[in-house]
C-alpha cells in the first residue's frame with residue numbers, strides 16, 4: 001500500500017497540523033505531506049475548496065490511509081500510536097494521564113487559542129494584557145505541565161520523560177508562549193526549551209520560517 005498522506009495547513013499558522021505531523025515523525029512512520037495554504041476564500045468557515053476536497057470536515061489535518069480518511073488531530077495521533085506504541089507512556093497510569101493531558105489540550109485552553117493565534121515565526125516585544133479567562137488558562141497550563149514534570153522529570157525533559165503524543169499536542173503552545181512573550185515559570189520555560197531543541201520540531205520550525213504565505217486574519221492580531 002502507498003504511504004499515508006497527511007494533508008496539513010501552512011506550517012507557520014496551523015497548530016493542529018503540527019501535532020500529528022510531530023507524532024508521525026516521532027513514531028518513525030513513513031508518510032507524504034501535502035500543504036494547503038490556509039486563508040482566503042472560505043477560511044474560518046471550513047469552506048476552503050482545497051481542504052474540502054481532502055477532508056470532509058473542511059479542516060486540516062486529515063490523514064489518508066488507503067481509501068480511508070482520518071480527520072481530527074487527536075485521532076491521527078492515536079493512529080500513529082497504534083503503529084508505534086511508545087508514543088504513549090508504557091505504564092498504564094502514566095498512559096491514562098498522558099491521554100488526559102492530550103484530551104484537555106484538544107478540547108480546552110480555548111482562551112489561549114482565541115488570543116494567541118499560532119504564528120511560529122513571529123515574536124512580540126511585550127506580553128499583551130490578557131483577559132481574565134486567558135490568564136486562567138495560562139495558570140492551568142503551568143499547573144498541568146508543572147505537575148507532570150515534577151512526577152516524570154527524572155525520565156527526561158518531555159512531559160512524561162520521553163516524547164509522547166502529549167508533547168505533540170502541547171508543542172504548538174510552546175511556540176505561542178514564545179510568540180506572545182508570555183511570562184512563564186521556570187519549569188515551563190525548561191519544557192519549552194526541550195521542545196525547541198527537538199530535531200523534528202526544528203524541521204517544522206525551519207519550514208514555517210521559509211513559507212512564502214501570510215494569513216491576514218492572523219497577522220492582523222498584531223496591529
Ligand SMILES: N[C@@H](CCC(=O)N[C@@H](CS)C(=O)NCC(=O)O)C(=O)O
Pocket residue numbers: 009013014015016017038042043044045046047048051058059060061071072073074106
Ligand atoms: N478539531 C480539529 C481542528 C482543526 C482545525 O481547526 N484546523 C484549522 C487549521 S489549524 C482549519 O482547517 N481551518 C480551516 C478553516 O477555518 O476554514 C483537529 O483537532 O484537527
